[in-house]
Amino acid sequence: MFLIDCGEGTQVQLRKNKIKFSKINHIFISHLHGDHFYGLVGLVSTFMLLNRVNDLHIYGPKGVKEVIKLQFRLSNSWPNYGLFFHELKSKESEIVFEDDKVLVKTIPLKHRVYTNGFLFQEKIGARKLNLDAVQNYEIDKCYYQKIKNGKDITLEDGRVIENHKLTFDPISPMSYAFCSDTVYDESIIPLINEVDVLYHESTFLQSEEALAGKTMHCTAKEAATIALKANVKQLVLGHYSTRYANIDLFKEEAETIFPDILLADDGKSFDF
């Protein structure tokens, strides 16, 4: 389970939505504006109270370690679990996390301070065993792992059974790109090209286009244009300015450019 950004309300929302704290082992911080990290010191402190065992990894701009450690030092309380900071300063995309299931890369964004989005790419899993087929050929269980890895099998009578007769294709891997906060920037398109789900900030509506440019944020129409040009499957909007009472306006505006729009909101969850 990955947590991306940690505003001051994050801990409350995690509790409200019954997310298990102990499952969060990696936290990705896009940039050091308060609405994206003021909840971080509170959350890492709560992990101390909960007698966390697992290591916690925090990925974020250079300076994130200093700001968290200062608060530990002044309150003279230090984590009783492994806390590791991975500070970022590159302006090029880089791999920040990888295991056997997923790869996470930064998406350099243009904002008022150093900012990264994050791209999560699932890896192609092992092939699925066709249990009926392997039992029909009376193949011993000790070969199952080899078959899942794509190997053909030679039977005792010398017949070679090709792998595709013994397996099903793996589930196709999914990708998710998180892009907040940023000005309209087409240079991210090659990085997020054809992702399954793009979360892109839309702080303003097109009526506030000039303000969006000045504050280095995007409008709903601009976010939809990025989604269209990057040929993504679905677009999730969020990070709306509080000046708008009705967030449906963001969907209406974005839908004039791109068809598949979801509106992120507190407590909402999406299945993909």
Ligand SMILES: [Zn+2]
């Ligand atoms: Zn910001």
Ligand SMILES: [Zn+2]
């Ligand atoms: Zn923000």
